[in-house]
Amino acid sequence: MLIERGKKRGAIQAEYILIAVILIIAFIALAYFLVRLNIQGIGEDAACKLSILAKATVPTLLPGVAPSVPIECVTKKICLGGECKENFEGEKNVDEVKLSKDSIVSRKQIEKKVADSFYDCWDDFGRGKMDIFGSLSESIIATGNSKPRCVVCSRIAIDKNADPKVVEKVNIRDYMTNNKPKGSDFNYFKTLDLGSDSKLDARTIQGSLLGQSEYNSKKSNEVAVVFMQISAPSQFKAGTTMVGGAAVGAGSVAFVGSKLITGSGLRVFKPVLTNPVGASIVAAIGSLAFASAEISAAWSRADVAAYCGTYTGRGSSNTGCSVVQILPYDRSSINSICEIVEGEA
Amino acid sequence: MIRINNKKGFLLLEKSVLELILTIIGILLILVVVVYLFGLVSTAQVKRNAQTSLDILESRANSLEDGQKIMAKLPGLCKEGNDKTCDWFIAGWNKDDLKIPEKYLLKNVICVCNGKMDDLVNACNVQGLCREVKSAKIEIALNSFEVKVDAMNKKEGKTTELIKLPIIAFQSNLIEVEISKNNGVVSFKKIG
Numbered sequence: 001m002l003i004e005r006g007k008k009r010g011a012i013q014a015e016y017i018l019i020a021v022i023l024i025i026a027f028i029a030l031a032y033f034l035v036r037l038n039i040q041g042i043g044e045d046a047a048c049k050l051s052i053l054a055k056a057t058v059p060t061l062l063p064g065v066a067p068s069v070p071i072e073c074v075t076k077k078i079c080l081g082g083e084c085k086e087n088f089e090g091e092k093n094v095d096e097v098k099l100s101k102d103s104i105v106s107r108k109q110i111e112k113k114v115a116d117s118f119y120d121c122w123d124d125f126g127r128g129k130m131d132i133f134g135s136l137s138e139s140i141i142a143t144g145n146s147k148p149r150c151v152v153c154s155r156i157a158i159d160k161n162a163d164p165k166v167v168e169k170v171n172i173r174d175y176m177t178n179n180k181p182k183g184s185d186f187n188y189f190k191t192l193d194l195g196s197d198s199k200l201d202a203r204t205i206q207g208s209l210l211g212q213s214e215y216n217s218k219k220s221n222e223v224a225v226v227f228m229q230i231s232a233p234s235q236f237k238a239g240t241t242m243v244g245g246a247a248v249g250a251g252s253v254a255f256v257g258s259k260l261i262t263g264s265g266l267r268v269f270k271p272v273l274t275n276p277v278g279a280s281i282v283a284a285i286g287s288l289a290f291a292s293a294e295i296s297a298a299w300s301r302a303d304v305a306a307y308c309g310t311y312t313g314r315g316s317s318n319t320g321c322s323v324v325q326i327l328p329y330d331r332s333s334i335n336s337i338c339e340i341v342e343g344e345a
Numbered sequence: 346m347i348r349i350n351n352k353k354g355f356l357l358l359e360k361s362v363l364e365l366i367l368t369i370i371g372i373l374l375i376l377v378v379v380v381y382l383f384g385l386v387s388t389a390q391v392k393r394n395a396q397t398s399l400d401i402l403e404s405r406a407n408s409l410e411d412g413q414k415i416m417a418k419l420p421g422l423c424k425e426g427n428d429k430t431c432d433w434f435i436a437g438w439n440k441d442d443l444k445i446p447e448k449y450l451l452k453n454v455i456c457v458c459n460g461k462m463d464d465l466v467n468a469c470n471v472q473g474l475c476r477e478v479k480s481a482k483i484e485i486a487l488n489s490f491e492v493k494v495d496a497m498n499k500k501e502g503k504t505t506e507l508i509k510l511p512i513i514a515f516q517s518n519l520i521e522v523e524i525s526k527n528n529g530v531v532s533f534k535k536i537g
Binding site for chain 1: 372375379390393394397398400401402403404405408415417418419420421423424517518519520521536537
């Protein structure tokens, strides 16, 4: 009698859980479409966040294949100085930021825009912890390879007439250490759970914005804040992994770093390779090879926030690496890390 | 008494089976609608990106002075990796061309189109957007894209040939198009 009651209670609880799950999914899907219709003036940022949430939580019909929810994130176009015709000719919704004549104030304006773009991108994409593109995409089924997929969060260009001496003094790392993002009591690094011990190379962003050939081969005085995610094949398990023949307990780590390791045909982030989970993902993927010297240079000079580990949400049994990176906005730099670019230009 | 109980049991079973079937049909219907709506949104996004690409090309081509050149960086319109062909491409026609998309007769136009590349005019007529380029002539570099087409060979009959088309194919990631103007002729050339 007691067992029967227990069974019945269990059945009812399972029923409630099922209904609750269906209701949550239905709510997310409904909210997504309401936002799409722009009801009550909900903006692009909310639509972007919600589409990412929907993409990471809506269940899949095939194991490991992300549902075909489009990422409703529009690339933000920022012109520092107000005159970036060469960069944004023919494009709509360009945010033109007038820079102050005071060199210190204008430097802070540039630092804030870049830091906020970096912060927003990492935050919008669930700090890299959500399985957005699916761990076993259709491409893996076809070729056995996982493909790095990206969204360009922002493009930031600087007026060619802006004072280069101001840009040369831009230091994003210092700004992110000494300032807080809007609505937070902590600095950028702490708010984002990123360790600030690694060096975030200030010269990268200065050089890229100034179009210096050392940093920006196309001298385009424009950088892009790019979110990239690459996932391990589904057979890869995050619990305990083998790296170099030794069993390594897989944790999950978020970090900021900027360097690159090359060897045995692989050119990937140092943070990814030095992290046990990241290294084993790269080993499992096997073919994550970035070939040219130009590409490796782009990787080495990049400023990154990265997470390697097990995802939360729908893909909680899957593992991958997510990265937000600031790169010169040109074909060779962007395509070196992004085989597929999603989102709205 | 036993008969009544059996009948009751049968009715209960019938009711639960019916409920189960209706629930499954309901869930499947919701899933179909959601997948369909997501598909619509996704297609609309690709079209908006195609429109943005055309805006960039038109605006930059029309802003050029003679002897100038400018680069246009265009977003990826393909869903797959670069090893797969995508049906989105850039094509262009001059006002004196014999075949040109119907709506744009007597104009020099640059178009972003979706469809089979062996019939460019039809693809641009059906699913294409075109804009006028104010110049004496426009050109798209002939070596921009190669496509396999069916051809008749006297000896072997029907074969497949590789021909060069004056189009620029989109990819799944960024492409760069150099636009230049010389002696009134606006040229579009894919870089890389």
